[in-house]
Amino acid sequence: MAAKLTDASRICPGCGADLDPELGPTHDYMTASPACYARFTAVLAHEYSNPALLATHRLSVDTYAVQHPGDGSERRMVQSVGLHLARLYVQLEDRAAGHPRGAEATNAVMLGLGRHKATLEWLAPPARFAVTVADVAPFAGGPEHAARVITWAEATWADWAAHHGYVRDWVGRWMGL
């Protein structure tokens, strides 16, 4: 029997986006509504098809992951949130410092951090997010795509302010950044 769509399905349990309910796939452990996840995959489709959006793609993945963290009941949830926050920190703080790391350098940092993911602690997510993929998806593939993703990423990193200190310390401990 098909699942019943109700108004209760409107709000994404991860990012809080209010979207018309729809049926469809969701992620294995990231807590997203099907309607929200469909917006995300639409954004990704444009990024996969445009090499100029490689750095943008990295931000999209990290931002979406930390907006759909789950409840921390599984170790992979803990590690996903921690690692994606660390990735956001490296990318956004670099941008703020005026010297965005190249894709290869960023990947090297990420691989290095990944070796220490077992040390990550669960970070409880903020109660709400100011910008969601619902604000980005209408611009996917258009001239504002990259700028919208950056706004989304920066707002999301700001929403996680309560844990900035932890993330900075954790990245610094392992990578000396």
Ligand SMILES: [Zn+2]
């Ligand atoms: Zn969502």
